[in-house]
Amino acid sequence: DAKTTQPNSMESNEEEPVHLPCNHSTISGTDYIHWYRQLPSQGPEYVIHGLTSNVNNRMASLAIAEDRKSSTLILHRATLRDAAVYYCILRAPNYGGSQGNLIFGKGTKLSVKP
Amino acid sequence: EPEVTQTPSHQVTQMGQEVILRCVPISNHLYFYWYRQILGQKVEFLVSFYNNEISEKSEIFDDQFSVERPDGSNFTLKIRSTKLEDSAMYFCASSDLPTASYGYTFGSGTRLTVV
Numbered sequence: 001d002a003k004t005t006q007p008n009s010m011e012s013n014e015e016e017p018v019h020l021p022c023n024h025s026t027i028s029g030t031d032y033i034h035w036y037r038q039l040p041s042q043g044p045e046y047v048i049h050g051l052t053s054n055v056n057n058r059m060a061s062l063a064i065a066e067d068r069k070s071s072t073l074i075l076h077r078a079t080l081r082d083a084a085v086y087y088c089i090l091r092a093p094n095y096g097g098s099q100g101n102l103i104f105g106k107g108t109k110l111s112v113k114p
Numbered sequence: 115e116p117e118v119t120q121t122p123s124h125q126v127t128q129m130g131q132e133v134i135l136r137c138v139p140i141s142n143h144l145y146f147y148w149y150r151q152i153l154g155q156k157v158e159f160l161v162s163f164y165n166n167e168i169s170e171k172s173e174i175f176d177d178q179f180s181v182e183r184p185d186g187s188n189f190t191l192k193i194r195s196t197k198l199e200d201s202a203m204y205f206c207a208s209s210d211l212p213t214a215s216y217g218y219t220f221g222s223g224t225r226l227t228v229v
Contacts, residue, residue, distance in 0.1 A: 036217075042222055043221050044157060044205070044207075049215075093215070101159045102218055104156050104158070106156060
């Protein structure tokens, strides 16, 4: 899986939007961009993923740059419960029946202030 | 919402003892994974499993580790002779398909403490 670069930490105020950046300049044309998060003392949790177009779900939005070399996870209104480590992960599609695996980096630790 | 269930939540064992960590993946998922996270470090891939056999494994997953799907619902990780450095959170995950267009669902983990 290609490498991603994320800030080590970010701070946000409760009820404000949060934009978590991720750089992936070596992304290949078929790599998917996945975001997971890990709340304190819990397992990782799937947040969202996309390929080329921006994506929205109930948890967040994913904005993908036109050249796909960067992406941004958007939490529209941060809550205290959103304090977690957020991981941006690239995944190649699996062809030919072989399985890939999710490779976690260090992620961005998001703190949310009341 | 369907969950991946792991038991026990915390296990303490003596060095050299065998431990079995248990997981119940989501019922219609076919692909299963184990990850571990040593305190303060990254989440690390251990092994993936499909159709009753290992699909991929990392360098961490040596001969001391084994996985099994003993029945239609459980997925287990066995460590034959535990070492102090095996102390970590162990996470089980499952997915519908292994392709990158699908996400994984993780359990809450088992904290293994080797003393």
